Amino acid sequence: MLPPRAGVHLFGMTDRPRHARKPLVASTLVLRTLATAITLGSFGAMAIFANENLYTSNAPLQPAAVVAVATATPAPTSAPTTVTSTRTTVRGSVASTSTTALTRTKQS
Amino acid sequence: MTFDTELIWVLARSTGTAALVALTLSIVTGIALRTGTFAWLSHNRGVRVVHGFLTVLWIPLSLGHVIALLFDRYAQIGLLDLVIPFGVSYGRVAIGLGTISAQLIVVVLLSTWLRARLTTGQWRAFHRLSYVAFAAAFAHGIMSGTDLANPAVAALAWAAALCVALVAVRRVVVSRGVAASVVRATRS
Numbered sequence: 669m670l671p672p673r674a675g676v677h678l679f680g681m682t683d684r685p686r687h688a689r690k691p692l693v694a695s696t697l698v699l700r701t702l703a704t705a706i707t708l709g710s711f712g713a714m715a716i717f718a719n720e721n722l723y724t725s726n727a728p729l730q731p732a733a734v735v736a737v738a739t740a741t742p743a744p745t746s747a748p749t750t751v752t753s754t755r756t757t758v759r760g761s762v763a764s765t766s767t768t769a770l771t772r773t774k775q776s
Numbered sequence: 777m778t779f780d781t782e783l784i785w786v787l788a789r790s791t792g793t794a795a796l797v798a799l800t801l802s803i804v805t806g807i808a809l810r811t812g813t814f815a816w817l818s819h820n821r822g823v824r825v826v827h828g829f830l831t832v833l834w835i836p837l838s839l840g841h842v843i844a845l846l847f848d849r850y851a852q853i854g855l856l857d858l859v860i861p862f863g864v865s866y867g868r869v870a871i872g873l874g875t876i877s878a879q880l881i882v883v884v885l886l887s888t889w890l891r892a893r894l895t896t897g898q899w900r901a902f903h904r905l906s907y908v909a910f911a912a913a914f915a916h917g918i919m920s921g922t923d924l925a926n927p928a929v930a931a932l933a934w935a936a937a938l939c940v941a942l943v944a945v946r947r948v949v950v951s952r953g954v955a956a957s958v959v960r961a962t963r964s
Contacts, residue, residue: 691815691816691817691818691819691822692816692817692818693817693818693822694818694819695822696818696821696822696823696825696826699817699818699822699823699825699826700825700829701828703798703801703826703829703830703833704833706797706801707794707797707798707801707830707833707834708794708833710794711790711791711793711837712790712792713795714789714790714793714923714929715786715787715789717923717926717929718785718786718789718790718922718923719786719927721783721923722782722786723778724922724923724925724926726925727918727922727925728867728870728918728919728921728924728925729866729867729870729871729919729920729922730866730924745796747781761886768786769890
């Protein structure tokens, strides 16, 4: 049996050069639309997800702003207070005093 | 939803995640330009067009993320924190990495716009900073991203990072293969 000629297979089928392989998406417009859809899709999905899960207790970062809010308005007590914010709950004692303020005047 | 706090908070989170997605796509398409990783999907010109086009997506998303956090009274991030990293009172490293990432991205963008004035070597050196920028952005997301506390979202983020790593490894392997074949050709 004779070997087939180079580049010619059985039944007369020839090898196709590699560079002639047609890609799945030839249009750059379709590619750009695909990239936009993936990006904006993730934006929309994350916006919905974040809106439904506004308060995440196991988030890696908890802003310290609520502590500043808690200490900005001291109550006249040293008992532990609970300050509940929209994001997190901070428990702590607020240092305060109930004594009257002293005023010193310069004496000549 | 109240506009002043909750909408800003939702915008900050969603723009941050979407910016990371767009940045991932940009990095992956950029790396794949040399290796033809996406030859099955499109020709190289198409991949290059998408790589350039993605800046139109991730620049506004990144800006939106930063602006939303500037207006968020809980985040307590000031304009100075955009210039000087690691100056925030909480989450110093996590937020500082985000600042570093943003600054590196600005450098990469500027070098791209000034490409005509740079040598190929200079442009390539600047452009390679995008790898560091992506790593910093990913670490920033993992360490500070509220949504990445969710396992499903974290899995997607890790999948994106794995995708970048795989394409990068393939590029290194292909580059070494090309270099070895050049050496063989010059010796023979």
